[in-house]
Amino acid sequence: MTTLFPTLNNKNSAVALIENNVLITYSDLNEKIDRFAKGLLGSESDLNEERVAFFIPASEDYVTTLHGIWRAGGIAVPLNVASAVTELDHYLKSANVTRMIASGKYKESLKELCSELEVELIDAQEILNRSQHKDLPAIDQSRRAMMLFTSGTTSKPKGVVSTHAIISSQITTLIDAWEWTSSDVVPLFLPLHHIHGIINILSCGLWSGATIDLYQNFDITRVCASVAAENYNVFMAVPTIYVKLIQHICKLPSSEKDRICAGFSSMRLNISGSAACPVKLFNEWKALTSQTLLERYGMTEIGMGISNPYHGERRPGHVGQALPGVDIQLFDDEDNLIDAENLAGEIRVQGDNVFLEYWDNASATEESFIDGWFCTGDVAVLDNGYYRIMGRSSIDIIKSGGYKLSALEIEGTLLTHENILEVAVLGTPDETWGEAVTAFVVLKSASKLDYQDLKNWCDGRMSAYKVPKILHIVESLPRNAMGKVTKVNLKDCQ
Numbered sequence: 001m002t003t004l005f006p007t008l009n010n011k012n013s014a015v016a017l018i019e020n021n022v023l024i025t026y027s028d029l030n031e032k033i034d035r036f037a038k039g040l041l042g043s044e045s046d047l048n049e050e051r052v053a054f055f056i057p058a059s060e061d062y063v064t065t066l067h068g069i070w071r072a073g074g075i076a077v078p079l080n081v082a083s084a085v086t087e088l089d090h091y092l093k094s095a096n097v098t099r100m101i102a103s104g105k106y107k108e109s110l111k112e113l114c115s116e117l118e119v120e121l122i123d124a125q126e127i128l129n130r131s132q133h134k135d136l137p138a139i140d141q142s143r144r145a146m147m148l149f150t151s152g153t154t155s156k157p158k159g160v161v162s163t164h165a166i167i168s169s170q171i172t173t174l175i176d177a178w179e180w181t182s183s184d185v186v187p188l189f190l191p192l193h194h195i196h197g198i199i200n201i202l203s204c205g206l207w208s209g210a211t212i213d214l215y216q217n218f219d220i221t222r223v224c225a226s227v228a229a230e231n232y233n234v235f236m237a238v239p240t241i242y243v244k245l246i247q248h249i250c251k252l253p254s255s256e257k258d259r260i261c262a263g264f265s266s267m268r269l270n271i272s273g274s275a276a277c278p279v280k281l282f283n284e285w286k287a288l289t290s291q292t293l294l295e296r297y298g299m300t301e302i303g304m305g306i307s308n309p310y311h312g313e314r315r316p317g318h319v320g321q322a323l324p325g326v327d328i329q330l331f332d333d334e335d336n337l338i339d340a341e342n343l344a345g346e347i348r349v350q351g352d353n354v355f356l357e358y359w360d361n362a363s364a365t366e367e368s369f370i371d372g373w374f375c376t377g378d379v380a381v382l383d384n385g386y387y388r389i390m391g392r393s394s395i396d397i398i399k400s401g402g403y404k405l406s407a408l409e410i411e412g413t414l415l416t417h418e419n420i421l422e423v424a425v426l427g428t429p430d431e432t433w434g435e436a437v438t439a440f441v442v443l444k445s446a447s448k449l450d451y452q453d454l455k456n457w458c459d460g461r462m463s464a465y466k467v468p469k470i471l472h473i474v475e476s477l478p479r480n481a482m483g484k485v486t487k488v489n490l491k492d493c494q
């Protein structure tokens with residue numbers, strides 16, 4: 001039997017998960033995963049990298065499904081439960097998904113799509129009930145384990161594939177760097193279709209034998225109550241969450257505010273990542289909670305690459321230094337390595353943490369590597385020994401509240417609106433979201449469109465967080481001599 005995680009064994013009576021105040025031990029979880037893997041295998045001896053998707057919010061079922069697929073030899077494809085069902089079509093088709101696991105209202109919402117695509121839709125409980133007495137396959141670490149979708153500059157998201165070995169490397173690097181132990185208790189309110197939630201919190205926690213308190217969404221009142229009760233000693237979030245926490249806490253009566261701040265202050269670690277943490281936010285958080293945020297930099301394709309130190313100076317506005325085992329270099333536009341400080345270049349990465357491939361997309365995989373270095377598209381400088389992120393090489397990537405969004409994907413959907421003739425989407429600076437999705441629209445003649453109409457129309461056509469926050473109706477879009485829209489010029493049109 002293969003158990004990827006050393007702590008998932010029958011003798012471990014420590015609490016792995018808390019779901020709605022119910023405590024689930026490591027040994028119970030292990031037993032359930034085993035049963036699930038055997039049920040999933042049915043008459044087969046190995047799933048042989050079958051793509052099994054699941055549409056499950058953070059729960060014991062989610063963890064059982066993820067690990068069950070791994071133990072049965074499949075590739076886990078966790079999907080965003082906040083997706084519009086229309087977006088799932090692309091994920092299922094491009095990953096050649098054969099089975100989908102979901103329950104309750106989530107299962108209901110997928111019936112039509114799965115039947116259309118001939119994907120078998122199964123309830124997690126049904127799999128657990130299929131009693132099977134059989135051995136689980138031995139899984140070589142070099143086998144594919146997980147596919148996460150990421151937005152690129154092209155219009156449709158790509159499946160980022162990692163092996164068991166890559167996942168192990170991403171996890172163990174962080175456990176060492178941030179000194180995870182079995183005494184840690186961490187809340188998990190981030191979505192579980194991205195590495196921040198899956199690797200940095202869920203997997204590092206489970207691998208260390210820590211306890212993870214599961215949330216189905218970011219319930220700020222519940223989070224603050226648990227922090228005030230000193231339930232947690234580690235906290236990981238995106239900058240938007242720290243902004244929202246500050247706004248929320250500062251409106252509370254002082255006794256409540258003080259208890260929450262004391263709860264944060266007593267923790268051993270508060271981490272910010274997935275988007276830039278402004279210096280102002282870093283300072284405000286420190287003033288409020290006395291916590292010095294540890295900012296780190298990562299990406300779906302590499303896990304975490306750069307981090308401020310657990311011990312030592314955590315420098316505001318900087319993401320720190322290469323994590324042990326991760327090679328980071330900056331390269332200029334001519335692909336020359338930059339070996340001086342304060343010169344901006346693209347961050348490129350090598351190491352056991354780097355993904356295997358984009359699923360079924362050899363050309364995209366090849367294009368994303370130069371001389372064996374993965375090209376992130378992020379630009380940074382080395383500033384007195386610490387990396388500072390300067391921005392991205394593409395204006396078509398937007399980071400909103402920690403989600404990476406493709407401007408072209410949003411434009412593609414907006415162009416199907418009957419009143420829209422042309423559209424350009426870009427991210428504009430926003431205190432809460434980091435960047436706000438902003439649409440510049442040219443209307444068809446004699447057409448009208450106000451913001452609320454557009455928002456209503458987007459409902460069900462794209463995930464809610466992709467819906468433009470700002471709409472500008474313009475006469476025309478600026479173009480260069482080649483006829484290409486020059487989005488940089490739109491930044492001045494607001």
Ligand code: MLC
Binds near residue numbers: 197298403
């Ligand atoms: C929610 N909304 C957003 C949004 N999230 N709008 C823009 N950007 C976002 N990220 C909108 C909703 O559509 C809704 O709009 C309103 O805000 C309230 O929605 P909500 O769901 O109640 O919001 P909330 O729970 O507060 O969500 C905010 C959030 C969430 C920050 C908790 O966005 C989130 O979990 N972000 C983290 C994403 C993440 O994990 N990224 C890591 C990727 S991995 P309306 O108009 O309908 O009211 C990666 C690598 C690395 O980046 O380095 O980690």
Ligand code: AMP
Binds near residue numbers: 295299389
């Ligand atoms: P994703 O592709 O969703 O995994 O998002 C990865 C991207 O998030 C990176 O390529 C960066 O652009 C951004 N990112 C992650 N962490 C940071 C950070 N600390 N500062 C700035 N950008 C970040």
